[in-house]
Amino acid sequence: MFASLSLMAQGPRNKDFGFGIILGDPTGLTGKFWIDRENAVALSLGNSYFGALRISGDYLWHFDAFKSKVVSLYAGPGVVVGIGESGGWIYKKKGDYYYVRKDSEIGVGVRGIFGLNIIPKNTPLEFFLEIGALVGVIPNFGSSAEGAIGIRFYP
DSSP: OHHHHHHTOOSGGGOSEEEEEEEESSEEEEEEEESSSSEEEEEEEEEETTEEEEEEEEEEEEEOTTSOSSEEEEEEEEEEEEESOOSSOEEEETTEEEESOOTTOEEEEEEEEEEEEEOOTTSSEEEEEEEEEEEEEESSOEEEEEEEEEEEEOO
């Protein structure tokens, strides 16, 4: 089964797994596993306003909006877990500003992501730019906008 998934991979040079760095919100490490030519799972581990340590996972659908083999768009839902102090992720309630979490609390949220994916021909690299919305659901409700750029290498 995994052999057939690898044959349909869409990553650089038809590889199905890449890793790299992501800068923005979050900042840290990223990995991506292509399920087939249009679907992938992206993971990140790093620091963000949602927590000193943030772990997130997204299910991504890629679509060829530009009729290009190099540039595509993607979108999908994700789950985020923040551990440690929330570094300023705030929401407004009746004129006052509140932090979503205190130092000892764990936060859980969901997000929707939209991005631009660039895979230059004949390279093992993937460049991406993404924006999205994050909604914190545990321990308090709050929302935030996110954005990041990154690069992944496919060995």
